[in-house]
Amino acid sequence: MLWIKNGQLVDPVQGVIEQVDLIIEEGVVTHLPPRGVFKPEGDQIEVIDAAGKMIVPGLLDMHVHLREPGFEYKETIATGTLAALAGGFTGLACMPNTAPPNDCRAVTEFILKKAEMAGFAKVYPIAAISVGQKGEVLTEFGDLKEAGAVAVSDDGFPVASSELMRRALEYGRYHGLMVISHSEDRTLSGDGVMHEGVVSTRIGLAGIPDAAEDIMVYREISLARLTGCPVHIAHVSTANSVELIRRAKEENLPVTAETAPHYFSLDHNALRGYDTNAKVNPPLRALKDVSAIKRGLADGVIDAIASDHAPHSILEKEIEFDKAAFGLIGLQTTLPLTLALVREGVLGLPEAIAKLSLRPSRILGLEGGQLKVGSIADLAVIDPDIEYEFKAADVLSKSKNSPFIGKVLKGRNDLTLMGGKVVWRSMS
Amino acid sequence: MRKFNHKDLLGMGQLSVDDIQLILDTADSFKDISSREIKKVPTLRGKSIVNFFYEASTRTRTSFEVAAKRLSADTFSLSASTSSMVKGETLIDTGRNLQAMSPDVIVIRHSSSGAPHLLAKGVKACVVNAGDGINEHPTQALLDLYTIRERKGRIRGLNIAIIGDIAHSRVARSNMIGLTKMGARVTIGGPPTMIPLGMEAFGVEVVPDPREAIGDKDVVMMLRIQLERQRRTLFPSLREYSAAFGLDSEALKSAKPDCVIMHPGPINRGVEISSELADSPASLILDQVANGVAVRMAILYLLIGGSKADAVDKERAAG
DSSP, X not given: OEEEEEEEEEETTTEEEEEEEEEEETTEEEEOOBTTTOOOOSSOOEEXXXXXXXXXXXXXXXXXXXXXXXXXXXXXXXXHHHHHHHTTXXXXXXXXXXXXXXXXXXXXXXXXXXXXXXTSSEEEEEEOSBGGGOSSSBOOHHHHHHHTOOEEEOTTSOOOOHHHHHHHHHHHXXXXXXXXXXXXXXXXXXXXXXXXXXXXXXXXXXXXXXXHHHHHHHHHHHHHHHHOOOEEEOSOOOHHHHHHHHXXXXXXXXXXXXXXXXXHHOOGGGGTTOOGGGOOSSOOOOHHHHHHXXXXXXXXXXXXXXXXXXXXXXXHHSSOGGGXXXXXXXXXXXXXXXXXXXXXXXXXXXXXXXXXTHHHHHHTTOSOSXXXXXXXXXXXXXXXXXXXXXXXXXXXXXXXXXXXXXXXXXXXXXXXXXXXXXXXXXXX | OOOOXXXXXXXXXXXXXXXXXXXXXXXXXXXXXXXXXXXXXXXXXXXEEEEEESXXXXXXXXXHHHHHXXXXXXXXXXXXXXXXXXXXXXXXXXXXXXXXXXXXXXXXXXXXXXXHHHHHHHOSSEEEEEEETTTBOHHHHHHHHHHHHHXXXXXXXXXXXXXXXXXXXXXXXXXXXXXXXXXXXXXXXXXXXXXXXXXXXXXXXXXXXXXXXXXXXXXXXXXXXXXXXXXXXXXXXXXXXXXXXXXXXXXXXXXXXXOEEEOOSOOOBTTTBOHHHHTSTTBOHHHHHHHHHHHHHHHHHHHHSTTOHHHHHHHHHHO
């Protein structure tokens, strides 16, 4: 029996419950008595004092790049899932742009096997939409689903053919696989390396216009309308995208969306010193986009927050800006950056936690995201008030490509439990 | 004595009005060296300057070399085709290796915007940006400012047009920053496909039609059409570009009578500028080249000559 006492439970469904005790037996939450009610008997009780801490359901990151197979020098399934635990995530969904890409049963099974061997956070593989992520032929959705894939996406490579995307939506719904869209018109983003705007003009880097995203978001919405099939828009970064998704939802179209913390925490001014760690795709946008993303989160247009954790080694980052890889790591910064939205008043606490747990779980058709009697005891104990400098040494990923290194963050996961067992504990 | 408190020269954005004036005044004092019979002074004897040209260049590279030699510095050249970069060595590693040989200045030309900034972070030597991607070409802007000041006696209050491929021109960027900083009114013009978003950030006026942009100007600066940089569909043909955006005597009539013409070179004769105009008394194109040497001598001197050590150490400690 495990007794977590004196904590503040933040459950996306029930809201915030002050000063509650959690009793966990055989990996399941069995009692949630108010503080002071539970009278322990016997000596087989492990106690965790969570005074001043928040207890939240284990977070689910629905957009992570684990790089294995193929790019183990950037990240492995083991290092990525450990970093996830440190960040408060008990589960993550990993994108298929590995080498080979996850476009067949063998790769999906390999990922699951490796994750099981690592024994850290749970891994939910996202398979490719098209064979080789080439945008030509659909993958075997049925076989992939059976092997354990929870969604399909060609993330990293937009599906250029509208016809193929339409078929993916139709076929995905039939198999119960969410189609996740990397919305980018590559003919428009071209060789751009950052947001096209005053900063790109000023520092002489080729720009990616916001329209490159907007056009594809509009296409996906049109296809959702045409087919009635659900589509999920990954890493929303522009004000126009938020507006398009808002209107789609008003029309009751089956469209969901996620954004990543960097899109509500940074704008394109972060690139003024050519910091390749802030080079990401879609790019960090203008201030008006950052505000729109926050509004979209506040009013529910954007359903989920995902890290888009994209590790790259120094080989791809400590080089000329235009040659550097796109992507930043986020598994350990997503929670503190999201908590900043709560302090800013953008999100209520339960809603902030919902965007990191319940909503991504529902989008992918997974259990979890809730802590009630009967729930599997996958949870995180968070210190919301601790302030600390985020250091490279704190990063558990193999790669350290974060623009937040050296910054002071507030709020940190202290303890992660899976199935009632402590699987990660912060050093301090 | 006025001081130049910078370790590196990476862009016009980092320079104050005083810095720019100091460079131009210093160039003045160096200019006559080039017209002496013995074109050499011992000022930088014992200093080493590496010319690291990752991108092809004849004029800028030669200009830096001549400048260094006239100050008695030793120069070494490294180009992309002969460097280890073709073997996959990263810029940072190449920089570290260069640093191990203790040069005093590394002059770098690179096709990636921001590359000199990256190098400057990794080496102790002073880094001079000799053109990075489509970002900046500060020594070109400084020699342009010098040439304008020499001919017109001032920069403040002049009306200056910059015409052509603004989007892909580092010369335009550095000049827009430098000229507006020094009090000139800058108008830019060119095909709309070559004028990027957010030009207002530079404090310039955008008048796409070059005929209109040239109107009432003291200086018209034509940019080179960088055929090698064209991706696609920025303009349909050279023939049409020349007709719509090229400069000839007819077009120049709307400018002030004493208007001068500048061009960073090399010119595509008959495309940006008619041959007749390029060779006319209004053309400062060769003055620009001559002044480039004096301006680069001034920059090298200010970075590593004289009593610079204190200032550089201070900046390094702060950075």
